[in-house]
Amino acid sequence: MKTAPAERSLRLDRIVAIAGTDLRQLRQARDFWMPMVLLGGIFFVFVPALLLGVISAAGEIEAVRQFSQTLEVLPQAAQEQIRGDTDAGRTSYALAVYLFAPLAVVVPLTISTAVGASTIVGERERGTGEFLAHAPVSVREIYLGKLAASLLPGYVTTLVGFAVYSVIVNTIVGPEVGGWFFPTPDWWLLMFWVVPPFLAITLSVVLRLSARVRSTAAAQQASGLVSLPLILLAYGQATGALFGTGASAVVVGAVAWLLAVLGLVRGASSVARARLLGVADES
Amino acid sequence: MGGPVVELRAVRRRFGDVVALDGFDLSAPAGSVTVLVGPNGAGKTTALRIVTGALAPDAGEVRTFGLDPAVDGEEIRRRCGVVSAKPALYDRLSGRDNLRYSARLHGLDRHADVGWAAARFGIEHALDQLVGGYSTGMKTRLALARAVLHRPDLLLLDEPTSGLDPESAHAVLALIRSMAAEGSTVVLCTHLLLEADGLADNVVVLEDGAAAVAGSPGDLARAWLPDTVLRVDAEDRAVLDTLATAPGVLAYERDGGPATLSLDGPERVPDVVAALVAAGARVTRLEPRTPSLEDVYLAIRRRPRPGGDGTGAGAGS
Numbered sequence: 001m002k003t004a005p006a007e008r009s010l011r012l013d014r015i016v017a018i019a020g021t022d023l024r025q026l027r028q029a030r031d032f033w034m035p036m037v038l039l040g041g042i043f044f045v046f047v048p049a050l051l052l053g054v055i056s057a058a059g060e061i062e063a064v065r066q067f068s069q070t071l072e073v074l075p076q077a078a079q080e081q082i083r084g085d086t087d088a089g090r091t092s093y094a095l096a097v098y099l100f101a102p103l104a105v106v107v108p109l110t111i112s113t114a115v116g117a118s119t120i121v122g123e124r125e126r127g128t129g130e131f132l133a134h135a136p137v138s139v140r141e142i143y144l145g146k147l148a149a150s151l152l153p154g155y156v157t158t159l160v161g162f163a164v165y166s167v168i169v170n171t172i173v174g175p176e177v178g179g180w181f182f183p184t185p186d187w188w189l190l191m192f193w194v195v196p197p198f199l200a201i202t203l204s205v206v207l208r209l210s211a212r213v214r215s216t217a218a219a220q221q222a223s224g225l226v227s228l229p230l231i232l233l234a235y236g237q238a239t240g241a242l243f244g245t246g247a248s249a250v251v252v253g254a255v256a257w258l259l260a261v262l263g264l265v266r267g268a269s270s271v272a273r274a275r276l277l278g279v280a281d282e283s
Numbered sequence: 284m285g286g287p288v289v290e291l292r293a294v295r296r297r298f299g300d301v302v303a304l305d306g307f308d309l310s311a312p313a314g315s316v317t318v319l320v321g322p323n324g325a326g327k328t329t330a331l332r333i334v335t336g337a338l339a340p341d342a343g344e345v346r347t348f349g350l351d352p353a354v355d356g357e358e359i360r361r362r363c364g365v366v367s368a369k370p371a372l373y374d375r376l377s378g379r380d381n382l383r384y385s386a387r388l389h390g391l392d393r394h395a396d397v398g399w400a401a402a403r404f405g406i407e408h409a410l411d412q413l414v415g416g417y418s419t420g421m422k423t424r425l426a427l428a429r430a431v432l433h434r435p436d437l438l439l440l441d442e443p444t445s446g447l448d449p450e451s452a453h454a455v456l457a458l459i460r461s462m463a464a465e466g467s468t469v470v471l472c473t474h475l476l477l478e479a480d481g482l483a484d485n486v487v488v489l490e491d492g493a494a495a496v497a498g499s500p501g502d503l504a505r506a507w508l509p510d511t512v513l514r515v516d517a518e519d520r521a522v523l524d525t526l527a528t529a530p531g532v533l534a535y536e537r538d539g540g541p542a543t544l545s546l547d548g549p550e551r552v553p554d555v556v557a558a559l560v561a562a563g564a565r566v567t568r569l570e571p572r573t574p575s576l577e578d579v580y581l582a583i584r585r586r587p588r589p590g591g592d593g594t595g596a597g598a599g600s
Contacts, residue, residue, distance in 0.1 A: 017387040021373065021380070028375040028413070131371040133337040134439075135388045136361035273337045279298055 010144070014137050018145025019152070022119060026153060036111050036157060043103045044161030045168065048096070052172040055092050067091045074098075081184075089176030096169040097184055103165075104158060104190055108199050112154030113227045116206040117219040119146045120271065125216060129276035139271045143207065146271075147264070150203050155196065162191055189249040197256035202227050204263030208270040287346075288313045288437055288468040289334050294343030295492075296329055303329040304340070305492035311437075311485070316459070316469040318479040320580060321489030327472035328368060330489070331439045334470065335363050347437070361389060364430030368441045368472075370422040374415035378406060378425050381414055382432055389433035400428040404458060420451040427455065431462065438462065438469045444478055456482060476577035486576065488583050496583050500576055507582040508574040510534075511549045516541035516568035517559065525562045526555060541568060 026032055058064055068087035071079065071094050078098070084090040123129040132142060162183070170180040183191070206223045213219045289311035296304040303326045311317040319327045332338035333345055336352025336359055345352055347359045372381050382397035401407040404424040414422065423443060430438060440459065444452035460482055463469050473479055479486065480500070487497045496503060510533055517523055523542040527535040531551035536543045544555065552571065559566055574582075 013393075014388055017384060021376070021384045024380060025373060025375040126374070127367070127369040127371045128373055129371075130337075130367040130369070131365075131385075133332070134335050134360055134363065134365040134367075135385070136357045136390070137388055138357060274339075277332065277337060279338065 010138070010141055014141045015145045015148065018137070018142060019148035022115075022146065022149030023152065026115065026149075032114075033153075036114075036153065039110060040107055040157045040161040043107050044158075044165040047103075048100055048165060049168050049172065052092050052096060052169065055088055055095070056172055056176060058088065064088050064091050083177040083181060086176065089173070092173040093177050093181075096173050096182060097187070100165070101187070101190060104162065104187075104195055105198060107161060108154035108158040108195060109202055109227050110154070111157055112150050112199055112203055113206050113223045114220070115153050116146070116150035116203050117210055117223040118216040119150055120207060120210040120275070121213055121216050121219045122210075123276055124278045129278065133273040133276040139273065140268050142276075143268045143271045146207060146210075147200075147203055147267075150207065151199055155199060158195065159191070162187075186249060189253065193253035194249055194256060197253060197260040200260035201256060201263050204260065204267040208267050211270040211272070211275050286313060287311060288348060289317075289470060290344075290346040291330065291333065292344040294330075294333060294340045294345060296326075296333065296338065296340050302492050304333070304343075307343070307489070307492060308494050308497075309487060310497075311468055311470050313468050314463070314466050315484040316463045316471060316482055317485040317487065318483040319470065319472045319487050319489055320474060320476060320479060320576075322474060325489040326492045327474075327489055328441055331365070331441055331470065331472060334437075334439060335360050335365060361433075362436045363439060364433065364435035364437070365439045366423075366426045366430045366441060366443050368445060370426040372414045372417075372422055372425060372429075375413065377411050377413055378417070379410040381425060382410070382429055385429045386432055391433060397428075397432060400432040401425070403431070404428045405454070419446045420448060423447055423451070423455065427458065436468065438467050440469065440471045442473050442475075443471070444473075444475065452478070476575065476580050480576040483576065486579075488580060490584075500579065503576075503579045503583070504574045507579050507586075510545040510547065511551065512572040512574070513544045513546060513552060513555060514541050514568065514570040514572055515544060515555065515559070515566065517564040517566050519564060522559065522562050522564040526558060529555065529558050531555075543572075 055064055065087045068091045071082060071090060074082075074094075081097075082090050082093050084093050120129075123132055166182050169182040173182075174180045205226045206219075209222045209226065210219045213222060287310045289309060291307055291309040294304050294307045294309075295302075307326065307330060309317070309319075309330060319330060321327055329338065333340050333352070334347050336345075336347075336356030339353060348362060350359055352359050373384070376384070378401065379397060382400065383393070383395075386395045386397060387393055398407055398410070401410050404427050406421055406424040406428055409417065409421055409425075414425065417425065423446070427443065430440075438459075443459070444455050447455065456478060459469060459471065463482075471479065471482070483500055485497065486500055486503055488495045496507075498506070515523060515526070520537070520539075520541070523537055524535075526532055526542060526544060531547045531554060532544050533547055534545035546552065546555070549571070552569075556566070556569065
């Protein structure tokens with residue numbers, strides 16, 4: 001017996017209902033979203049504003065001049081893109097456009113990993129997995145609902161942070177380089193082409209873990225181990241792509257999308273009703 | 284009652300080394316209340332999970348509404364309402380949001396009225412509170428409201444009165460009775476026999492993962508406690524002792540108070556009355572005692588079994 005239930009076509013309204021319910025619960029959990037907002041605030045607002053503000057205010061001091069000189073080690077293509085007539089302007093521009101780019105990856109990965117780690121095992125721990133197991137939804141719909149609920153908080157926080165970051169950068173660095181310049185084309189690519197698949201790759205692994213482990217604590221521990229190398233990889237690829245030309249970002253993004261799709265397809269099979277009931281490990 | 288809504292044949296399910304169901308048979312006719320009774324760990328919850336397809340059996344045949352849960356699980360689950368042993372509610376959502384979530388998963392409109400189901404179980408006043416603040420009784424009522432919201436054809440209830448105060452438990456049972464009267468098929472798991480008494484059309488006693496005995500409460504009582512039991516009292520209780528040797532009296536017991544008699548059939552009752560009158564007794568009480576489901580269950584559990592010690596310890600999970 002033990003045959004897998006036949007899968008019917010996916011129903012978007014049920015996926016939205018599952019995701020919406022998870023997001024509504026997150027909204028009620030102040031102890032979750034306060035650190036999330038704080039994280040976005042630190043990475044997208046506080047640190048950039050402080051660093052860029054200090055550099056702009058400091059002007060032509062020795063430290064800024066030395067940093068400006070280190071920009072010469074960058075690839076020629078990247079050097080040509082750096083704007084500004086002064087050392088402070090060029091340094092601020094380089095920081096804003098290149099060195100803060102990994103933030104766009106770290107913030108959503110951290111937030112979405114935290115949500116995703118508990119999303120399936122949490123249903124089991126709270127006993128609500130029993131409700132979902134008896135509900136007329138397919139396991140693929142459950143998986144996609146959980147994926148959306150994990151992805152959206154991190155990605156939306158990142159997009160909001162990105163918008164605020166753009167305003168900060170243009171306000172502080174813009175006058176030094178001849179006007180508003182941010183987001184650059186590379187940042188648009190990063191935000192809408194590179195970051196989403198990296199997020200999806202991470203979540204495909206995290207949701208598999210969440211479906212298989214016995215407790216939320218175990219899922220979060222394991223997810224931390226998974227997301228760390230992905231953050232490092234994303235850091236290298238995101239900055240590498242940006243230091244080159246837009247074409248490399250397109251390629252990195254395309255490969256990441258391919259891996260994400262493969263990961264998500266495989267990940268969907270990790271959700272089983274028996275796991276929601278908490279009896280799969282004993283089968 | 285119509286044909287079977289639920290049919291399980293020789294269903295087997297094990298978890299590791301533990302056999303939860305071992306050749307379990309179940310048939311729940313349409314419009315009936317079927318009660319699964321048995322000790323904790325007898326396999327009742329596993330059986331319910333298999334009925335909806337939430338859990339697949341290792342072996343055996345399962346049909347719900349005539350459909351195979353392995354193939355048509357979604358259709359089956361759409362027509363089922365389930366109340367699990369724990370209410371399985373989202374504590375961080377309001378009662379209304381819990382109901383709406385279920386409504387949407389069952390294909391109802393996102394603005395569908397959920398108030399009627401809440402009102403039916405007397406929980407409508409608390410719909411806008413977070414469920415985390417509900418009492419156990421309120422949670423059970425909300426779980427019941429959620430289970431009937433989409434007007435299911437089959438209700439599966441796993442110990443729905445567990446943890447409730449007597450008043451709430453009584454109200455829940457009355458509502459189950461009314462829903463059965465409206466035509467819903469109900470399968471109820473319990474180890475509290477008082478719950479099932481007067482509610483069950485069919486009783487299935489689970490032992491060691493299999494249906495040890497099944498039938499209507501009346502049939503089971505006749506099969507397992509065939510004697511007619513009578514409680515008799517009179518102004519002069521000493522006269523009652525003449526019944527000890529009366530024809531058809533299998534057992535006689537009197538401990539200072541009224542007498543309890545076991546007769547070899549209900550047709551003996553007029554003979555008993557006649558014997559008392561002939562002995563000059565002024566009868567003040569004559570009460571045929573119908574065995575409760577608990578009496579029947581205990582008689583079944585205490586029966587001698589091959590290789591058993593007669594204590595009826597259950598197994599499985």
